[in-house]
Amino acid sequence: MTIRTVTPVADAPWLIVGAGALGQLFSASLARHYPVILLGRQSAPPAIRLRTSEGMDHQVTLRRERLSDWAAERSRNEPPALVVLATKSHDTQAALDALMPRLTPTTPLLLLQNGFQVQPRISEHWAGPVLCASTTEAAYRPLLDPESELYSTRPDVVHAAAGETWIGDLDDRHPTLAAAVAECLGKAGMTATPCLDIRQRLWQKLAVNAVINPLTASHRIRNGDLAGPEFRPRIVALVAEIGRIMQAEGIQPPATGWQALIEGVIEATAANHSSMLQDVLAGRPTERGAILGPLIDAGLRHRLDTPEIIALYQATPH
Numbered sequence: 001m002t003i004r005t006v007t008p009v010a011d012a013p014w015l016i017v018g019a020g021a022l023g024q025l026f027s028a029s030l031a032r033h034y035p036v037i038l039l040g041r042q043s044a045p046p047a048i049r050l051r052t053s054e055g056m057d058h059q060v061t062l063r064r065e066r067l068s069d070w071a072a073e074r075s076r077n078e079p080p081a082l083v084v085l086a087t088k089s090h091d092t093q094a095a096l097d098a099l100m101p102r103l104t105p106t107t108p109l110l111l112l113q114n115g116f117q118v119q120p121r122i123s124e125h126w127a128g129p130v131l132c133a134s135t136t137e138a139a140y141r142p143l144l145d146p147e148s149e150l151y152s153t154r155p156d157v158v159h160a161a162a163g164e165t166w167i168g169d170l171d172d173r174h175p176t177l178a179a180a181v182a183e184c185l186g187k188a189g190m191t192a193t194p195c196l197d198i199r200q201r202l203w204q205k206l207a208v209n210a211v212i213n214p215l216t217a218s219h220r221i222r223n224g225d226l227a228g229p230e231f232r233p234r235i236v237a238l239v240a241e242i243g244r245i246m247q248a249e250g251i252q253p254p255a256t257g258w259q260a261l262i263e264g265v266i267e268a269t270a271a272n273h274s275s276m277l278q279d280v281l282a283g284r285p286t287e288r289g290a291i292l293g294p295l296i297d298a299g300l301r302h303r304l305d306t307p308e309i310i311a312l313y314q315a316t317p318h
Contacts, residue, residue, distance in 0.1 A: 013037045015080035017067060017095050021139040021278070022112055023086035024048050024157040029188040031062035037080070039067040051155035053162045071098045082108050082181065088279075089113045089290030096122065104128075108177060110167070114209055114275065115290030116202050120170060129174040131181060134201040136163030137190070138269065140278055160272055164191045168198030203251040207242050207258060208265050209291045210309070211235055213276035214316040217286060220277065224270025227263070235262065237308045245295055248302035280317050288316045 012035070016027045019040030027038040028050040038048075044064045051057050083103065087095050092113055106128035111119055112135065123130040138160040165185060167178045178194035185192035195201060212223055215231065226235065236259065243258045254261045279286045292313040299306035 012079065012081035013063075014082050014084060015039065015099075016084040016086055017099065018086035018088075018091070018112075019044065019064075020086065020088070021141050021157050021275075022135070022137065023084075024141070025050070025137060025139040025159055026084060026086060026112070026190075027062060028058070028060040028157065029190055030184070031060050033188050034184065035063075037063045037065060037070070039065055039070050041067065048157065049155045051158045053159045057155060067095060067098060071102060073102075078102075079104055080107065082110060084110045084112065086112045088285070089115050089118050089287050090285060092118045093122070096126075108174075110181060113290065114205070114213075114287050116206055116294040117290045119202060123170045129169060129177050131167055131169050131174065131178055132198050132202060133165050133167050134198065134205045135165040136205075137161075137165060138163060138272055140273060141282075143282060161269065162191070164193065166193050166195045166198060166201045168195045168201075170199055172196050200251055203246060203249065204254065204261070206291065206294060207239075207246060208262055209274075210242060210295055210312075211238050211262050212266060212269075213274045213286075213291055214288065214312050216274040217276040217280045217317055218312075218315050220280065222270065222277075223266055223272045223274060226266050227270070234308070235259075238312065241299070241304070241306045241308050242295065244304055245298045245302065245306070248304060249298055276316075286317055288313060288318045292316065 014030055014034055014036045016023055016036060017039045019038055023038065027036050028048040030036050043066055046061060046064055048060045048062065049057065050060055083099065085092050085095060092111070108129040108131065109122065109126060110131045110133060111122065112133050113119065119132045139157055140160055141157055142154050167182050169178065175194060175196065182192040182194045212226065215226055216223055239259045239262060243253065246253065246258070276286045292309060295309050296306060296313060299309065
């Protein structure tokens, strides 16, 4: 499927699957400009209470449904213009399988997952265009006791820090679609760029996540705490193994090197709770396999020793 105009939506809705922090952030941003349907596991009121990165609260009205209800309603003919899969990596294939009976085989997909597991798998098997996104947008869902007097006024999602989103497909076959989706995100107030090196972007983000997410989740600390001297030897050892894997995979290091990249992200996101730590605190399964699994697999494939990565995998909550 190709996009005939500069935007991938006219009357057809964007279908956003996954009501986690990123799913709600993208939904709330896009719904002010485009028709959006947000699918989640649970029923929810037709609105999202968004706290912006500037600290302003907005209530955004949009259509929300349970994924199971939308997938089961076969009588309606409402093909989406684009399906944004914003689920956790381990839930993505099951969500897509549930949607399949109501999607045309050429429906474009946009994958927002961490790691590098579901992206190549879905790109290979889905008949339509599959775009992948690498984003530095930071968002979280506040955790409050339902008995708290603040519970009724809490935002559904907090946009902790504005970032940038890169969009492309693994075979560089759909640059027009990537540009159109990026333009839509830009009109919705998000910084988005189409790119022809999304594989490079995904692996670079994986390198960062593989250090920050498991360590913060294991120690239950904020990102900035990793700058302490007690963590430096382990981070240096992890980065050395990651760097060798990236070289074997043909992934170019940033100009300043892998160590400087990861240290820079730790500093820039010092106050943030990583997504994996958020999962641990909320009692949800983590993306340990999606983030560390591709590195372990690549190490085996290239016959590289990765004792630090394996030890981190074993110590990380799952």
